[in-house]
Amino acid sequence: MSTTSLSPSSAAAGTASVTARLLAWLPSPVLQVLDGTGSTLLLLVRALRHLPSLPRQFGRFIEQCHLIGYTTMPIVGILSFFIGSVLALQSGHAGENVGYKQFIGALVGLTMARELGPVMAAVLLAGRVGSAIAAELASMKVYQEVDALETMNIPPERMLVLPRLAAVLTMMPVLTIMADLVGWFGGAIVSKYTHFISIEPASYFANLRQYMDFSDVLNGLIKAEIFGLTVVLVCCNIGLNTRGGPREIGASVTRAVVTSLILILVLDFFVTKALM
Numbered sequence: 001m002s003t004t005s006l007s008p009s010s011a012a013a014g015t016a017s018v019t020a021r022l023l024a025w026l027p028s029p030v031l032q033v034l035d036g037t038g039s040t041l042l043l044l045v046r047a048l049r050h051l052p053s054l055p056r057q058f059g060r061f062i063e064q065c066h067l068i069g070y071t072t073m074p075i076v077g078i079l080s081f082f083i084g085s086v087l088a089l090q091s092g093h094a095g096e097n098v099g100y101k102q103f104i105g106a107l108v109g110l111t112m113a114r115e116l117g118p119v120m121a122a123v124l125l126a127g128r129v130g131s132a133i134a135a136e137l138a139s140m141k142v143y144q145e146v147d148a149l150e151t152m153n154i155p156p157e158r159m160l161v162l163p164r165l166a167a168v169l170t171m172m173p174v175l176t177i178m179a180d181l182v183g184w185f186g187g188a189i190v191s192k193y194t195h196f197i198s199i200e201p202a203s204y205f206a207n208l209r210q211y212m213d214f215s216d217v218l219n220g221l222i223k224a225e226i227f228g229l230t231v232v233l234v235c236c237n238i239g240l241n242t243r244g245g246p247r248e249i250g251a252s253v254t255r256a257v258v259t260s261l262i263l264i265l266v267l268d269f270f271v272t273k274a275l276m
Contacts, residue, residue, distance in 0.1 A: 036259070040237045043157060047165060050158035060163040068129050068164070069171030076124055076175050077182045083116055084108055084183030088190040092197035101197060105207035108187035110216055117179040118220045119268055121172065122227030126260035130235040133164065134256035137239025138249045146240065161236045165229065172228035173221050180217065184208065219275045226271055231260045 054061065087108045095101045137160060140146050146156050184205075191199040238256040242248050 040233050043237045046157040047161040057163050064163050064167035068167050080179040080182040081186040084186035085190045088187035105204040106211035109208035109212050112180050112183035113216045113220045118176050118224035121175040121179050122264045126231045130231045130260050131253050131257050133235040134239040134253045138242035138252040141242045164232050168228040168232045172224040176224040227264050234260050
């Protein structure tokens, strides 16, 4: 009596065949999402392998910190100021008849710290920095500069991705804290000089301190780190996977920004739920 056993290579081939048949049934958009997710995670793993080389790339790290953080601060400040102002204005108008005007400081403080500060910083990062990253890397890929790096045995993940990841993890907390502070300040100004609110800054900030603690700010910083890492990873991945001619560069930039904005909002829900 004889028994038949499958060799490891035959078993692997059978598994691959079953996987291929299962994937064939999936719609094309689902396959694109799975492919993009897998390639982005692989890019992160390959970049982290070169983490010991980061101190030797200190110049590139500082350059990316300047591009991601310093050049983004003015627009983050302007947007956050007016977001805080509108929050205070709308809250004061709605609370005039209800009677909760005295809680405007807490409302603006919590909303900026937990939600709007990190989200708006990430949205501006995607629109301003993410688009630039995708355009630069897509141009390098189309014009074969990335291939030249690989020919010289220089991994693109080490030179092009790792410094950007380190820079965004360093600068996103700075941008978020700046957004929070400027938004609070904008709300305080509107609360003082709007006739139907008329709350002094001392009362405004006393109410803000009463109902806020460090965990609210920390939740916003955790969100900002996740959003920033996601934006840079997605834009780097799409840029490095660009194929074709110059027309594809614009398409890659558009796809990178749109994908980043969608992921920011999707992740915002799940991260908020996890932190509650």
